[in-house]
Amino acid sequence: MHPSISPVRQFGGLGTVHAVDPGHRTGLYVKDPGRGVHYYRDGSAAAHLGPSDADAADLDDVAIVHVSGITAALDRLTPDGAAPAFLERLIARARAAGVPVSVDVNHRAALWAASVAAPVLRDLARRADVVFVGRDEAEALWGAATPAAIRALLPEPAELVVKDGDVGATVFTADGEIFVPAHRVDVVEAVGAGDAFAGGYLAGASAAERLQAGHDRAALTLATTADFPDPTAAGATVGAATVPAPTES
Known part of the structure; x- marks a missing residue:
């Protein structure tokens, strides 16, 4: 307390x-x-x-x-x-x-083994409205190796976002599924990219726009060692991708 x-x-x-x-x-x-x-x-x-x-x-x-x-x-x-x-x-x-409740599965093997974490994290995800999970971590936790298999395992969330590294991300909603490819990025530091993706996604509008916003923020994070990437310049360039500057709200 x-x-x-x-x-x-x-x-x-x-x-x-x-x-x-x-x-x-x-x-x-x-x-x-x-x-x-x-x-x-x-x-x-x-x-x-x-x-x-x-x-x-x-x-x-x-x-x-x-x-x-x-x-x-x-x-x-x-x-x-x-x-x-x-x-x-x-x-x-x-x-x-x-x-609404959003959950990032965020399994960390250094904290607990997959066999112990799997049922706890699955239960947590099933009770959320929005879920973020990496395809690789879903495979390690639950043996679900594809976005479709992960959706079959977690049908409850209104929005299930499956991230697949530099391939892209898929969101499943009541209207179906949408895939948006990731940016091509010269990776400098990977730490924090997942959180940046979630932040960008949750701030977006439509499902496709949210996925794009997630990729935009993740790309900015991947391209620097800084904790707070500066995306304020319009058309900030990340590798081969041009990332739009965020709008003020």
């Missing part, structure tokens, strides 16, 4: 909220370009999130609640298993408030 929780702050339509936990340290990961990522999150404050934290989140005027399978994995880093309770309460509150 965190004694101090901030109000939601808005950054270009993205709401953020933070809590102060004097009993646990902040989790950390360090990008080491060309060598990988180093994680320091065992016993972190985020691993001790609980139902009271979910209750403290202000869902007024929230368009969508986006959660990650990494949060579901964090209970394996803390004895009390609080993380799933946090997710359960947050999803329940979103449902009660009529707020």
Whole structure:
């Protein structure tokens, strides 16, 4: 239980909220370009999130609640298993408030084995309105090797987005399926591209436009080691792709 929780702050339509936990340290990961990522999150404050934290989140005027399978994995880093309770309460509150729930499966083998994660992440995905999953991670988790097989495994989400690396991404909706190819990019650093894709997708309009926006943001992230790529110049070029600058909202 965190004694101090901030109000939601808005950054270009993205709401953020933070809590102060004097009993646990902040989790950390360090990008080491060309060598990988180093994680320091065992016993972190985020691993001790609980139902009271979910209750403290202000869902007024929230368009969508986006959660990650990494949060579901964090209970394996803390004895009390609080993380799933946090997710359960947050999803329940979103449902009660009529707020759609988005889930990025985000399986991380370093946190838990596929055999352990598979049923938990499948259940989490089946209860979401929008799901992001990599084709390769779906194959590792559930043995579903194609977008169609993944959709057959997860028919419940209103929108299922299957990402297939530099090939492209497919979205399944009630109206059928749409595929949009990925940009050709000279990859500098891959860390963060998945989150950038999800952010771009969730900010888009139609399904096809959302896929394109996801590819645009992922491409910008792939082409730099910076945490905050600068796409402000109109027609920012990424490899062979010309990525449109974002519009102000």
